Amino acid sequence: MAEKLRIGVLGSGKGSNLQSIIDNVAAGKIPVKIACVVSDVEEAYILERARKHGIEAIYIPPGKHKTKLDAESEAQYVKCLKDRGVGLGVLAGFMRMLKEPFIEAFPNRIINIHPSLLPAFRGLEAWKQALDYGVRYTGCTVHFIEMGMDTGPIIMQAVVEVKDDDTPETLHQRIQVQEHRIYPEVIRLIAEGRVAVKGRKVIVR
Ligand code: GRF
Numbered sequence: 691m692a693e694k695l696r697i698g699v700l701g702s703g704k705g706s707n708l709q710s711i712i713d714n715v716a717a718g719k720i721p722v723k724i725a726c727v728v729s730d731v732e733e734a735y736i737l738e739r740a741r742k743h744g745i746e747a748i749y750i751p752p753g754k755h756k757t758k759l760d761a762e763s764e765a766q767y768v769k770c771l772k773d774r775g776v777g778l779g780v781l782a783g784f785m786r787m788l789k790e791p792f793i794e795a796f797p798n799r800i801i802n803i804h805p806s807l808l809p810a811f812r813g814l815e816a817w818k819q820a821l822d823y824g825v826r827y828t829g830c831t832v833h834f835i836e837m838g839m840d841t842g843p844i845i846m847q848a849v850v851e852v853k854d855d856d857t858p859e860t861l862h863q864r865i866q867v868q869e870h871r872i873y874p875e876v877i878r879l880i881a882e883g884r885v886a887v888k889g890r891k892v893i894v895r
Pocket residue numbers: 701703704705706707708782783784803804805830866869
C-alpha cells in the first residue's frame with residue numbers, strides 16, 4: 691500500500707481546526723499521518739492538543755519580526771517539516787506570513803483556512819470586518835498559499851449567514867463550525883490526489 695501523505699500543521703492559537711483534523715484522521719476519514727504540529731507561540735494550546743494525542747509538538751521561535759518569521763527561523767521551519775517527510779503544510783491559525791523560501795520549498799503544498807469568503811475581508815479578524823461592513827453572508831475559505839496575504843488559489847468555501855443579533859463571537863463560532871467541516875474535507879481530497887492547480891483555478895476531480 692502507498693505510504694500515507696504526511697502533513698505538518700502550523701498554528702499560533704487554540705487549535706480547534708487541528709482538533710477537527712485529528713478527529714477525522716482518527717475516524718479513518720482522511721488518509722494522512724499528522725507528522726508534527728509546529729508553533730511560533732511556546733504556550734499555544736495547539737501544541738498541548740498535539741501532545742495529548744501523541745503527536746510531536748514543536749516550538750520554533752519566530753525571531754524579532756511581528757508579522758513574519760526571521761530568515762533563520764523560516765529556514766528552521768522548512769527543515770523541521772522536510773526532516774519529517776512532510777508533503778503538505780497545513781496552516782491552522784498560524785499568525786505569520788510565509789515568505790519565498792518557505793513557499794518555494796512547498797510549491798502548491800501549503801494550505802490555509804481563512805474566516806471569510808475571500809477575496810473579501812483579508813487579514814485579521816475577518817469575521818469582525820464582515821460584521822462591521824454589514825454583509826448578509828460571510829463564511830470561510832481554504833486556499834493554497836502564495837506570496838501575498840490570503841490571495842492564493844481557492845480550493846473550497848462555505849457560506850455562513852450573518853444574523854441581525856450576531857456579535858463578533860457568535861459569528862466567528864458559526865464560521866468555525868464550517869471550518870471544521872471543510873478543512874478536513876480539503877485535506878482528504880488532496881491526500882487522494884484529486885486536487886490540481888491551473889493558474890488561479892483549482893480543479894477538484
Ligand atoms: C480560524 O478562524 C482560522 O480561520 C484562522 O485562524 C483561526 C484558527 O482557529 N486562520 P483555531 O486555532 O483552529 O481554533
